[in-house]
Amino acid sequence: MSEQMINSICPFCGVGCGICLKVDKTQRRLSVEPMANHPVSKSKLCEKGWSTAYGVSEIDRITTPLKRVNKNFYPISWQEALTDIAAELKDISAESGPKALGVISSARASNEDNYAAQKFARTVLKTNNIDHCARICHSPTVAGLKQTLGSGAMTNSAKDIFATELILIIGADPTENHSVIGGHIMQARLDGAQLIVIDPRVTRLAKLSSMHLQLKLGTNIALINAMLHTIIKENWHNSAFIRERCSGFEQLAQQVKDIAPESVADITGVSGEQIKAAAKAYSQAKRAMICYGMGITQYVSGTNNVMALSNLALVCGHIGKPGTGVNPLRGQNNVQGACDMGCLPNVYNGYQPVADPQSQEKFTRAWGEVAREPGLTSLGMTKAALSGDFRALILFGEDPVVTDPDQNHVKSALQKLDLLVVAELSLTETAKLADYILPAASFAEKDGTFTNCERRVQRVRKALPELGECKGDWQWLQALAQAMGSTKLNWQNSEQVFDELASLTPAYQAMTYVKIDQYQGLQWPCTAQSPLGTEILHTKTFPIGKAKLIPVNYVEIDEDIDKSYPLQLTTNRLHFHYGCGSMTRKSPLLERETPPGILFINPKDARRYNIHQQAAVGIKSRRGYVETRAMLTEDVPEGLVSMPYHFKEAPSNQLTNTAQDPVTKMPELKACAVSVFPLLPPREPKPVSQLQVDALR
Ligand SMILES: Nc1nc2c(c(=O)[nH]1)N[C@H]1C(S)=C(S)[C@@H](COP(=O)(O)OP(=O)(O)OC[C@H]3O[C@@H](n4cnc5c(=O)[nH]c(N)nc54)[C@H](O)[C@@H]3O)O[C@H]1N2
Numbered sequence: 001m002s003e004q005m006i007n008s009i010c011p012f013c014g015v016g017c018g019i020c021l022k023v024d025k026t027q028r029r030l031s032v033e034p035m036a037n038h039p040v041s042k043s044k045l046c047e048k049g050w051s052t053a054y055g056v057s058e059i060d061r062i063t064t065p066l067k068r069v070n071k072n073f074y075p076i077s078w079q080e081a082l083t084d085i086a087a088e089l090k091d092i093s094a095e096s097g098p099k100a101l102g103v104i105s106s107a108r109a110s111n112e113d114n115y116a117a118q119k120f121a122r123t124v125l126k127t128n129n130i131d132h133c134a135r136i137c138h139s140p141t142v143a144g145l146k147q148t149l150g151s152g153a154m155t156n157s158a159k160d161i162f163a164t165e166l167i168l169i170i171g172a173d174p175t176e177n178h179s180v181i182g183g184h185i186m187q188a189r190l191d192g193a194q195l196i197v198i199d200p201r202v203t204r205l206a207k208l209s210s211m212h213l214q215l216k217l218g219t220n221i222a223l224i225n226a227m228l229h230t231i232i233k234e235n236w237h238n239s240a241f242i243r244e245r246c247s248g249f250e251q252l253a254q255q256v257k258d259i260a261p262e263s264v265a266d267i268t269g270v271s272g273e274q275i276k277a278a279a280k281a282y283s284q285a286k287r288a289m290i291c292y293g294m295g296i297t298q299y300v301s302g303t304n305n306v307m308a309l310s311n312l313a314l315v316c317g318h319i320g321k322p323g324t325g326v327n328p329l330r331g332q333n334n335v336q337g338a339c340d341m342g343c344l345p346n347v348y349n350g351y352q353p354v355a356d357p358q359s360q361e362k363f364t365r366a367w368g369e370v371a372r373e374p375g376l377t378s379l380g381m382t383k384a385a386l387s388g389d390f391r392a393l394i395l396f397g398e399d400p401v402v403t404d405p406d407q408n409h410v411k412s413a414l415q416k417l418d419l420l421v422v423a424e425l426s427l428t429e430t431a432k433l434a435d436y437i438l439p440a441a442s443f444a445e446k447d448g449t450f451t452n453c454e455r456r457v458q459r460v461r462k463a464l465p466e467l468g469e470c471k472g473d474w475q476w477l478q479a480l481a482q483a484m485g486s487t488k489l490n491w492q493n494s495e496q497v498f499d500e501l502a503s504l505t506p507a508y509q510a511m512t513y514v515k516i517d518q519y520q521g522l523q524w525p526c527t528a529q530s531p532l533g534t535e536i537l538h539t540k541t542f543p544i545g546k547a548k549l550i551p552v553n554y555v556e557i558d559e560d561i562d563k564s565y566p567l568q569l570t571t572n573r574l575h576f577h578y579g580c581g582s583m584t585r586k587s588p589l590l591e592r593e594t595p596p597g598i599l600f601i602n603p604k605d606a607r608r609y610n611i612h613q614q615a616a617v618g619i620k621s622r623r624g625y626v627e628t629r630a631m632l633t634e635d636v637p638e639g640l641v642s643m644p645y646h647f648k649e650a651p652s653n654q655l656t657n658t659a660q661d662p663v664t665k666m667p668e669l670k671a672c673a674v675s676v677f678p679l680l681p682p683r684e685p686k687p688v689s690q691l692q693v694d695a696l697r
């Protein structure tokens with residue numbers, strides 16, 4: 001037996017745990033162990049990390065290019081696929097212009113893949129229509145923190161959890177979703193740190209906390225403004241820090257002057273006393289760090305929610321030191337990287353604006369002619385597809401049919417496209433709608449880098465030979481560019497892609513593969529001034545000079561409950577499954593842990609609607625209908641039900657609302673109105689695919 005241990009990084013969440021891939025090359029067998037002494041995961045992994053081998057195994061993998069003919073897919077050669085796709089892209093561009101084409105890239109793929117994707121869109125297709133799942137994840141963080149602090153990333157490092165007195169978790173559920181960091185938070189709590197959790201649900205950390213503020217859905221700004229009111233009124237703010245490092249304090253103080261905690265008790269459902277106590281504890285701690293997630297960003301007020309949190313940290317001076325900071329827990333293994341690489345319609349890599357003449361000149365010099373007008377967001381492309389203005393989409397490593405809001409709307413848009421190309425590991429619900437499916441290599445079959453939530457760029461290594469005819473994403477993008485007659489993508493290996501991207505991304509400038517190896521990853525910015533990277537941002541100054549305090553107002557969530565839809569629905573994640581489930585649901589170990597779909601409901605509501613534990617229920621919103629089973633739990637308050645979005649049989653995105661944050665177009669994935677009822681006479685819940693067939697009858 002020829003066994004080899006190859007160091008890599010877990011391909012699931014943004015914690016970026018170190019894994020060792022144990023490979024038996026003769027049998028193409030892979031198993032996983034935690035990497036010893038990894039700076040973040042410190043020899044630990046969560047169940048998903050341990051189950052990585054299932055996610056990339058040969059089972060259900062696509063191994064050859066496929067072409068749709070009517071309702072069926074037929075294998076074709078790469079050459080045929082690339083020639084046909086290139087010809088169709090050229091025809092559509094000639095007829096409708098480059099704005100009718102676009103790319104959706106993948107926060108699951110490497111920096112090299114994402115850099116290639118945006119360069120392909122901008123130089124080969126000549127459009128800035130490039131986006132990825134950050135749109136529906138942390139785009140409000142990128143936009144909000146960019147304005148207030150000058151940089152939209154975690155300001156501190158994961159290890160700071162052990163250097164703080166108080167951890168404020170708002171709109172995040174780290175023991176489920178960033179499990180290894182969640183474990184660190186539990187440990188820090190046991191070691192004596194205070195823990196404040198602000199969440200409508202009783203999460204695991206809420207149960208361990210020193211204070212749980214169980215606010216009503218979408219009322220974050222009202223609550224944070226009332227905390228700011230108290231802090232300023234009681235003189236608990238950090239005047240020296242504000243004077244030296246912030247602008248806009250007077251306007252902020254003026255704006256929150258009348259927002260007393262008691263005045264928002266009805267809106268937030270949190271008592272004035274509790275808000276004051278949280279304000280005191282947070283502002284008076286010597287070091288306090290905020291960690292936040294989707295309960296902040298996935299609202300029509302997402303960007304303002306983020307700015308409210310940055311106001312809170314700045315006013316208390318809790319930034320720029322160990323154990324402090326504003327820490328968006330970035331979700332996907334490489335979502336930080338996909339943003340850094342410019343897979344966004346308004347910025348090149350390194351957040352250099354596409355509308356800025358200087359950046360345009362820089363990239364024209366490096367790449368030749370580039371598209372100059374900002375492009376469409378992912379949901380913008382969907383909308384334009386429905387109106388016929390957007391006709392061809394190349395998408396890899398995302399499953400929007402399951403993960404974008406309002407599934408029926410997404411499906412109709414994708415079906416309306418003249419050309420949909422999907423590069424995937426397996427036949428996802430989105431791939432089923434494609435005209436061409438390209439077989440993608442998994443992270444274990446390619447070299448590259450991922451950037452974790454604490455800005456740490458880490459090496460992923462090829463441990464297995466490609467399966468069948470699978471190709472890495474930058475490799476097939478390069479081949480497609482060549483089929484279209486372009487030589488803009490022209491690399492021999494991943495290291496060459498990295499060297500090019502580092503030279504054009506200021507924060508990555510001093511990084512090389514060799515150095516990344518040597519230092520177990522490098523945290524950006526890594527430049528001539530900080531050649532070994534940066535653990536804490538904004539220690540002396542902000543990239544925009546002084547930080548900006550920007551007052552924001554509370555706005556209500558978009559959709560009201562009424563007689564027909566009397567309950568609020570929120571969506572959440574489960575520890576054992578990931579995203580659309582296409583990788584985690586291949587593991588029998590993970591699959592046995594949860595049923596394929598769950599509705600969490602408070603026992604009082606369950607009684608009201610005649611629903612018992614495990615009953616089959618129907619859930620209806622103004623947009624769609626699903627069936628699943630009920631789980632009665634006091635972890636959700638009365639009036640609120642919650643569903644995970646991982647299950648294609650009972651996808652919560654049948655129900656969700658597409659109302660958007662005006663700044664970033666983030667949809668309100670965390671709140672909509674639904675009705676819930678038992679299926680009578682009792683029967684098995686039907687998967688959504690079957691319900692749709694029934695509806696056509
Ligand atoms: N197991 C697993 N882990 C994952 C993922 C996965 O699919 N599965 N996905 C990864 C990705 S892509 C991401 S982005 C992260 C997301 O990680 P989190 O941000 O932790 O994600 P969620 O569970 O969607 O939502 C977090 C919390 O927000 C709360 N919430 C809802 N509305 C509000 C509100 O108005 N105010 C406040 N304060 N809280 C609210 C919910 O009750 C929930 O507890 O997880 C990553 N990790």
Ligand SMILES: Nc1nc2c(c(=O)[nH]1)N[C@H]1C(S)=C(S)[C@@H](COP(=O)(O)OP(=O)(O)OC[C@H]3O[C@@H](n4cnc5c(=O)[nH]c(N)nc54)[C@H](O)[C@@H]3O)O[C@H]1N2
Binds near residue numbers: 578582656
């Ligand atoms: N209702 C509701 N909906 C949500 C959310 C929510 O909280 N509630 N959260 C949203 C958030 S935060 C996010 S980030 C999105 C995530 O939504 P998606 O990005 O659509 O979800 P994933 O499951 O991560 O899909 C990634 C796909 O990439 C494939 N893949 C993995 N590695 C590679 C690779 O190297 N190359 C290629 N080509 N493919 C690869 C996998 O097989 C998988 O099918 O979901 C969003 N949707």
Ligand code: SF4
Binds near residue numbers: 013181
């Ligand atoms: S915490 Fe995240 S990165 Fe670490 S093993 Fe679990 S899924 Fe992987």
Ligand SMILES: [Mo]
Binds near residue numbers: 137
């Ligand atoms: Mo995400």
